Amino acid sequence: MTKDLKTAVTTALCLTAALPASGAVTFSLPSKVGTGGYAYAPLDPAPIGISFEFFAFPSYFINVTATQQCLANWKALTGVWPPIRIGGTTQDRAQYDAKTSAYVVYSVADAKDAPSVLTFGPKFMTLAGMYGGSVVVGLNRGKNNIDNTIAAAKVAVSEVKHLLAIELGNEPEYWVKDGQPITSGVNWTPATDAASQNNWNIRVGSAVDRTNIIQAGNWNDAPPKWGAAQLIATENATVKPHVRHYAHHNYPGGSIQSLMTHSTIAKNIHTFDADIAAARGVGKEYVFGETNSVSGGGAARVSPTFGAGLWTMDYALRATYNNMSRTYFHHGTVGNCQYCFWGRYSMGAPYYGAYAAVALMAGASHLTALDSGSTNYAAYATFDSRGLPLRVLLYNSDYFAGSGTRTAQSFTLTGLTSSMVRAKRLTAASATSRVDQASPPSFGGQQFDNGSCAISGTETFETTPASGGQATFSVKATEALLVYLQ
Numbered sequence: 236m237t238k239d240l241k242t243a244v245t246t247a248l249c250l251t252a253a254l255p256a257s258g259a260v261t262f263s264l265p266s267k268v269g270t271g272g273y274a275y276a277p278l279d280p281a282p283i284g285i286s287f288e289f290f291a292f293p294s295y296f297i298n299v300t301a302t303q304q305c306l307a308n309w310k311a312l313t314g315v316w317p318p319i320r321i322g323g324t325t326q327d328r329a330q331y332d333a334k335t336s337a338y339v340v341y342s343v344a345d346a347k348d349a350p351s352v353l354t355f356g357p358k359f360m361t362l363a364g365m366y367g368g369s370v371v372v373g374l375n376r377g378k379n380n381i382d383n384t385i386a387a388a389k390v391a392v393s394e395v396k397h398l399l400a401i402e403l404g405n406e407p408e409y410w411v412k413d414g415q416p417i418t419s420g421v422n423w424t425p426a427t428d429a430a431s432q433n434n435w436n437i438r439v440g441s442a443v444d445r446t447n448i449i450q451a452g453n454w455n456d457a458p459p460k461w462g463a464a465q466l467i468a469t470e471n472a473t474v475k476p477h478v479r480h481y482a483h484h485n486y487p488g489g490s491i492q493s494l495m496t497h498s499t500i501a502k503n504i505h506t507f508d509a510d511i512a513a514a515r516g517v518g519k520e521y522v523f524g525e526t527n528s529v530s531g532g533g534a535a536r537v538s539p540t541f542g543a544g545l546w547t548m549d550y551a552l553r554a555t556y557n558n559m560s561r562t563y564f565h566h567g568t569v570g571n572c573q574y575c576f577w578g579r580y581s582m583g584a585p586y587y588g589a590y591a592a593v594a595l596m597a598g599a600s601h602l603t604a605l606d607s608g609s610t611n612y613a614a615y616a617t618f619d620s621r622g623l624p625l626r627v628l629l630y631n632s633d634y635f636a637g638s639g640t641r642t643a644q645s646f647t648l649t650g651l652t653s654s655m656v657r658a659k660r661l662t663a664a665s666a667t668s669r670v671d672q673a674s675p676p677s678f679g680g681q682q683f684d685n686g687s688c689a690i691s692g693t694e695t696f697e698t699t700p701a702s703g704g705q706a707t708f709s710v711k712a713t714e715a716l717l718v719y720l721q
């Protein structure tokens with residue numbers, strides 16, 4: 236059966252039983268990239284990626300069936316495997332053991348714990364080398380054993396076919412508290428960490444004989460104190476060529492409502508403006524190397540919800556719009572991870588939000604935001620390689636928690652060139668909906684099966700007529716709509 240025969244078409248008109256909240260918001264779609272006074276971000280082929288906690292990485296690929304399919308679902312949209320990063324707190328607890336035949340060796344009192352110490356063998360890197368997308372590998376700096384890290388880096392370089400970069404240390408601003416040996420007897424500050432990063436970047440980069448190989452930075456505390464701008468200012472001509480790009484971590488936290496509110500998201504992303512500008516000023520990328528809704532594996536009442544899923548979507552898009560090249564959403568301990576997109580037995584609602592964002596950007600060359608980021612209503616547009624509008628995503632971040640009347644917002648798009656457009660709706664019963672509580676979201680009428688991540692259901696497009704280049708769409712509170720223009 237062809238895709239078209241399977242596609243059910245309904246009209247937007249019969250789906251808008253909800254009440255209007257206020258007048259329509261109007262966005263004018265530019266006819267071509269670079270026009271209309273908007274800022275345009277050039278797009279990575281796959282701007283949304285996954286970060287796997289270092290010790291849990293083998294388990295995700297060996298023991299979690301959904302991993303391969305969840306990543307493949309995005310590849311089906313974009314044509315490339317999503318980028319991954321392997322790292323996190325346990326990268327600075329890990330030592331390389333050339334003799335072990337295991338991926339990782341550790342013991343924990345409870346399967347929900349992360350190990351306080353672990354070793355990994357060459358097979359760990361062989362497994363990472365089997366992945367079809369780009370890989371960032373995070374190695375240990377905290378233990379101050381550079382020979383061991385160089386040995387691991389050499390295996391990463393030889394085994395990981397699509398190695399994009401190596402990180403030397405995760406969130407070093409917390410190392411004094413963690414008792415990491417490298418801070419012993421040192422007044423550990425952004426300046427001493429920068430000197431340490433520069434020294435390690437040169438020594439590891441030279442040992443593996445690679446330039447453009449280091450993902451530098453990797454702090455979680457907000458810039459400017461710990462940030463790329465201050466690090467770049469300390470870099471000399473020897474270290475600069477070894478650095479491929481800069482990364483920061485971010486966990487905004489808060490309630491479901493504050494998390495998913497569009498203006499809050501836009502404001503949070505602005506924290507990184509100066510850092511992104513500093514990286515781009517030296518011709519380098521800036522990425523969210525590790526991020527998710529709430530730190531420490533997520534918050535049970537926030538992170539698994541559809542509201543957090545809408546945060547995932549809007550946050551990844553706003554970051555990309557602000558020239559963040561890639562955003563890696565963190566996945567921690569298997570079976571103890573509130574913000575995870577998938578697990579062994581259940582899908583997470585955030586996967587749906589990420590999927591919609593991937594669908595907007597798939598195959599596109601540029602992204603812009605049509606809104607200023609100051610209200611609850613967002614509109615993003617993507618453009619193809621010819622510079623022509625490809626898709627628009629509309630987001631109504633008004634909060635609906637399941638009781639009372641669910642309002643709706645009308646979005647009017649001007650500048651359309653066809654007489655009819657199709658759209659897929661990202662929706663769920665409410666912001667608090669969770670897959671594991673029998674309230675899965677849907678995107679274009681489809682869902683992702685628990686345990687396998689296989690897409691199920693009939694792909695459903697709504698159609699909306701346009702006249703005089705203008706069409707109006709109704710988007711309910713806590714809902715998004717992806718409009719296809721080609």
Ligand SMILES: *[C@@H]1O[C@H](CO)[C@@H](O)[C@H](O)[C@H]1NC(C)=O
Nearest residue numbers: 292293294295297298338339
């Ligand atoms: C996969 O699960 C099995 C059984 O629980 C366990 O013995 C094995 O260590 C796991 N493998 C990885 C790579 O985590």
Ligand SMILES: *[C@@H]1O[C@H](CO)[C@@H](O)[C@H](O)[C@H]1NC(C)=O
Nearest residue numbers: 430433434437471472473474
């Ligand atoms: C750059 O700094 C490193 C120390 O991090 C030093 O070893 C190297 O000689 C310096 N290079 C130049 C060109 O100053």
Ligand SMILES: *[C@@H]1O[C@H](CO)[C@@H](O)[C@H](O)[C@H]1NC(C)=O
Nearest residue numbers: 273274275276277556557558
């Ligand atoms: C992103 O970078 C492009 C240049 O590649 C620039 O034109 C645009 O203004 C930047 N966007 C923002 C929001 O600063």
Ligand SMILES: *[C@@H]1O[C@H](CO)[C@@H](O)[C@H](O)[C@H]1NC(C)=O
Nearest residue numbers: 670671673675682683684685
């Ligand atoms: C996943 O599991 C939940 C809870 O058991 C169930 O309600 C849902 O229908 C299942 N399937 C999908 C596609 O979410």
